[in-house]
Amino acid sequence: MKKSEQVAGNVASYIDDRTGAAGWAKKNLTKVFPDHWSFMLGEIALYSFVILLLSGTFLTFWFDPSQQEVVYNGTYAPLSHVTMSASYASTLHISFDVRGGLLMRQIHHWAALIFMAAIVVHLLRVFFTGAFRKPREANWLIGIGLLTLGIVEGFLGYSLPDDLLSGTGIRIAEAIIQAIPVVGSYLAFFAFGGAFPGHVFIPRIYIVHVLLLPGIFLALITVHLMLVWYQKHTQYPGPGRKETNVVGYPLMPVYMAKAGGFFFIVFGVTAFLGAVASINPIWLYGPYTPGQISAGSQPDWYMGWLDGLVRMAPPLETHAFGHTISWNILIPGLIIPGILFTGMALYPFIESWISGDKNEHHLLDRPRNVPNRTALGAMSLSFMLISLINGGNDVIATHFHLTINGIMWFTRFGLFIVPPIVFIITKRICLSLQRADREIVLHGRETGRLVMTPAGEFLEVHEELTPEQKWTLTQHAQPAALALPSEDAHGTRSKSAGIKGKLRARMSEANASQVAAPTAEQAKELEGGHH
Amino acid sequence: MSKEIDSLSGVERFEDPGLPEHKHRKSDSDAIAANRAERQVAILFLLSALGTVGTIASYIFIDTKKFIYLPILGDTNAAQLALGTGLAASLFFIGIAAVHWAKTLMPDEEVIAERHEFRSSDEDRSDFVKTVKERAGAAGLGRRSLIKRSMGVALGLVGLSPLVLLRDLGPLPKKELSTTNWASGVRLVTDPGGQPIKGTDLEIGSVAQVLPQLPEGTERSLENIGKDAVLLIRIRPEEFNLNAERLSWTYNGIIAFSKICSHMGCAVALYEQQTKHLLCPCHQSTFDVTRAAKVIFGPAARPLPQLAIGVDSEGYLVAKQAFTEPVGPSFWERNSA
Secondary structure (H helix, E strand, O other): OOHHHHHHHHHHHHHHHHHOOHHHHHHHHOOEEOOOHHHHHHHHHHHHHHHHHHHHHHHHOOOOOOOOEEEOOOOOHHHOOOEEEHHHHHHHHHHHOOOOHHHHHHHHHHHHHHHHHHHHHHHHHHHHOOOOOOOOHHHHHHHHHHHHHHHHHHHHHHHOOOEHHHHHHHHHHHHHHHHOOOOHHHHHHHHHOOOOOOOOHHHHHHHHHHHHHHHHHHHHHHHHHHHHHHHOOOEOOOOOOOOOEEEEEEHHHHHHHHHHHHHHHHHHHHHHHHHHOOOOOHHHOOEOOOOOOOOOOOOOHHHHHHHHHHHHOOOOEEEEOOEEEEHHHHHHHHHHHHHHHHHHHHHHHHHHHHHOOOOOOOEOOOHHHOHHHHHHHHHHHHHHHHHHHHHOHHHHHHHHOOOHHHHHHHHHHHHHHHHHHHHHHHHHHHHHHHHHHHHHHHHOEEEEEEEEOOOOOEEEEEEOOOHHHHHHHHOOOOOOOOOOOOEOOOOOEOOOOHHHHHHHHHHHHHHHOOOOOOOHHHHHHHHHHHO | OOOOOOOOOOOOOOOOOOOOOOOOOHHHHOHHHHHHHHHHHHHHHHHHHHHHHHHHHHHHHOOOOOEEEEOOOEEEEHHHHHHHHHHHHHHHHHHHHHHHHHHHOOOOOOEEEEOOOOOOOHHHHHHHHHHHHHHHHHHOOOOOHHHHHHHHHHHHHHOHHHHHHHHHHOOOOOOOOOOOOOOOOOEEEEOOOOOEOEHHHOOOOOEEEEEEOOOOOOOOOHHHHHHHOEEEEEOOHHHOOOOHHHHHOOEOOEEEEEOEOOOOOOEOOEEEOOOOEEEOOOOOOEEEHHHOOEEEEOOOOOOOOEEOEEEOOOOEEEEOOOOOOOOOOOOOOOOOO
């Protein structure tokens, strides 16, 4: 026995003597994980979170979350002797007088942007491949929770330095709170400890940012991963991959090395960005004061769509009975985001209600094979994108020499016109791709090689697909529309009639209308005919 | 859309050919290739070590005030750059080494693990349901409705205490959102500077930010500025398009508006001299100065409140009265259109 094997053996028995974990560990160390680049998106989010914890902890050693006024006398000359809050002064201190402080600030901010981007792209992957279906609905909900909290956490984070830009962001958040009917001004006064900006808001959001929300994140991420572990990962369809198996590499050693290595790669890339790409240079903005503002005020990208919606809202307010309701704030700031996030959370349940599908799914969908879902996803994306464009309308206007008014009107109309068009186009593309799949399964791939027959006829040689390719393109189930009787056996109107029932029947029919996957029988028939 | 789907039941489908045969890598059979891979992994790990050495060296030796010029990046702080790239290299190469190791030297044969449906056997499930029913029955909740109801009351109310305990987070708004420090006879003072200004100090076409002069010894807080900030704009008097009352609130072509946006409270700081429009950089609400800050574009629903100004006996600009409506964003108790 080699020395290293002996050591490993000793460690294993040490652990087992004290926990009895040998049985569990044996099983789990050889656990199989399927391999695909898109499964690394969630990993990026996880690793960014770890980077955020590490870099964030570093920052807390110097950051002073206080709105007490101090006079700055650090090394950054342009702000010398300027009165500012202690949080702004300590952020300057971290940036200029702590070696590596600016690097850590930039790593922290970049990691936050990457964290949110990874969550969003991971969510899109899960959505478009149908990974949220039974039994993974709970993990979908946790994911939506993490996304929502991530937006809040990010906003609180960049609000902490109390510079002119972030203070303006807090001002807007205060206006949203204040706009809530009946209790708004009370909530705002409680949150800010009185009139805006007050002296308590930053200390309060600091503890939420570094303790409360990270704690909730940690708990949710733990459950998220435990469920992935317990339910085993989904896999893409392909030869040998079934609903009843999982094909991939064992945790130890391959996945440990790959996933562990990937953590370092993500950290390395984030550190590189922090080294060379300046982000949120707060010293250029100056300390916050409610009477000033910098042009081109932009939130971080994951808030941009919200800001864009607020910007394009029509100027609607109701004044009645001595009260004011600001629809121009409530609709874009609370109502639309509420509808979007609720709809997103409920989507797995809505889809299974329409399809009547109560089976477990471990094989992922190819997006083209579920045209309505794919089209809905593309449509929602286009909605967000148009909102995001309007969130940057001032920057776009100056960069591309357009008028802000033009962009605003384009997005105001576009928000209603573009998404339905995107839905229709995406659905057509999906069906065309299905047709193309059918074509190459039945007739083979066009090789571009022309052959002249002895009779003088020209033919293009078609290359037959391999059995593996044929299987991959035809393995998906194509459920028929639900048969929903409008009357039951006794002649009374059944539950499935009514508007809800009709809606369900219509949607289930729409889902079922697809290009039929070719069968082996059809292939044989063609073979007989062709040759 | 045509219905193109056929029923697939009972139709012969293509067959799953099963997992393709495994193709071995060169390093699996060729000892030289395997040794080369080992050397590559080692080099990558050493590059990481080099990165760490570089990081520590730049921490100690590079002056934090030193800037160097780099293409694309421009003037860059040398210490920050060296520290960051060193750290990035030390992390990145560990990752690349581990992945390369896994890809070239660790087993790359895909394995199949079986899945099992999560659903337990019918027997277990009915046992489970029975147990739950039995245990719940043992508590007697179904029979003892008094306990059920009183428990509902207690659990419903218990959440109130933490809410009540949060009450002292802040004071009640009272009239704070509706009042400012502007009042009849209060002088306009420059911000920054705090100097009173005369009507003649302002050129035609210029803009100034002013605040109310506070009584001697009173400190100006950010909360004050958040409500009191006012923008003075001077144009030619004949350019005003105001009713008689609003015109009487101006002085010698100078008109005063609250600088706090009526939409979400940002500072309305962009003045276009040519068009005489005020623009809020946050959400691009645009106000027409000549028509009492009427909203001509964007999400704001109300004009910026106008402050009535005049001059006192010494010729300094003063407010003739307080704002006639609350400044800043709307709120529920706001009682004017």
